[in-house]
Amino acid sequence: DTEVTQTPKHLVMGMTNKKSLKCEQHMGHRAMYWYKQKAKKPPELMFVYSYEKLSINESVPSRFSPECPNSSLLNLHLHALQPEDSALYLCASSQVQKKNIQYFGAGTRLSVL
Amino acid sequence: SQQGEEDPQALSIQEGENATMNCSYKTSINNLQWYRQNSGRGLVHLILIRSNEREKHSGRLRVTLDTSKKSSSLLITASRAADTASYFCATDATLTSYDKVIFGPGTSLSVIP
Numbered sequence: 082d083t084e085v086t087q088t089p090k091h092l093v094m095g096m097t098n099k100k101s102l103k104c105e106q107h108m109g110h111r112a113m114y115w116y117k118q119k120a121k122k123p124p125e126l127m128f129v130y131s132y133e134k135l136s137i138n139e140s141v142p143s144r145f146s147p148e149c150p151n152s153s154l155l156n157l158h159l160h161a162l163q164p165e166d167s168a169l170y171l172c173a174s175s176q177v178q179k180k181n182i183q184y185f186g187a188g189t190r191l192s193v194l
Numbered sequence: 195s196q197q198g199e200e201d202p203q204a205l206s207i208q209e210g211e212n213a214t215m216n217c218s219y220k221t222s223i224n225n226l227q228w229y230r231q232n233s234g235r236g237l238v239h240l241i242l243i244r245s246n247e248r249e250k251h252s253g254r255l256r257v258t259l260d261t262s263k264k265s266s267s268l269l270i271t272a273s274r275a276a277d278t279a280s281y282f283c284a285t286d287a288t289l290t291s292y293d294k295v296i297f298g299p300g301t302s303l304s305v306i307p
Contacts, residue, residue: 085236123282123297124237137294171236181225181286181295185236 087172087186095194096162102189104155104172112180113155115147116171118188124171130155131177162193199298200283206304213270215301217283218263226259227284227295228268237282240268273305 085106116124129137130149146158173183229237243250243259250257256269282300
């Protein structure tokens with residue numbers, strides 16, 4: 082099983098809403114990632130978890146709050162987002178020793194109204 | 195600044211033709227990878243080439259790496275309509291304290307049936 086599952090596929094939220102994005106993998110990977118991708122741009126790294134601990138935060142605004150409750154799950158909690166946060170949010174996972182080979186989910190298309 | 199940059203930004207070819215995409219990067223690397231992304235989907239890892247390798251093949255894919263020029267190329271032979279996608283090179287820089295992968299801006303490939 083080389084699948085990374087992201088839910089929901091689409092999300093529309095207002096600027097005062099609180100929502101969460103979920104990501105799940107069962108490949109035994111202990112590194113998990115959140116990326117943000119705008120149209121026609123490359124993915125931009127947001128957060129990296131290694132062994133369920135946050136190892137990289139790329140200066141992401143606090144309205145994005147990641148959580149890694151166990152080795153298979155990764156969440157991204159959203160609160161008070163801005164319209165410019167509308168994007169495709171991608172989750173990925175990898176072996177800790179092979180961070181350059183990442184497996185991506187299909188993403189959550191987020192629209193902030 | 196971005197570690198990798200692709201050219202061309204967009205490429206349109208007829209089915210059966212070969213497609214060549216180039217990637218340049220700025221700092222020393224351990225490895226360089228190529229990923230494919232179909233429209234609105236997650237990225238799929240295609241091939242990895244190590245800094246001490248010059249050429250690598252995988253099916254219809256051929257990747258070259260020239261570390262003296264800090265550049266790589268991806269050749270897709272006998273293209274098919276299903277190859278229509280965006281292609282990103284990604285590098286893991288050796289000179290940063292962060293153990294992360296950085297994606298180039300990507301080449302959008304259209305294969306016309």
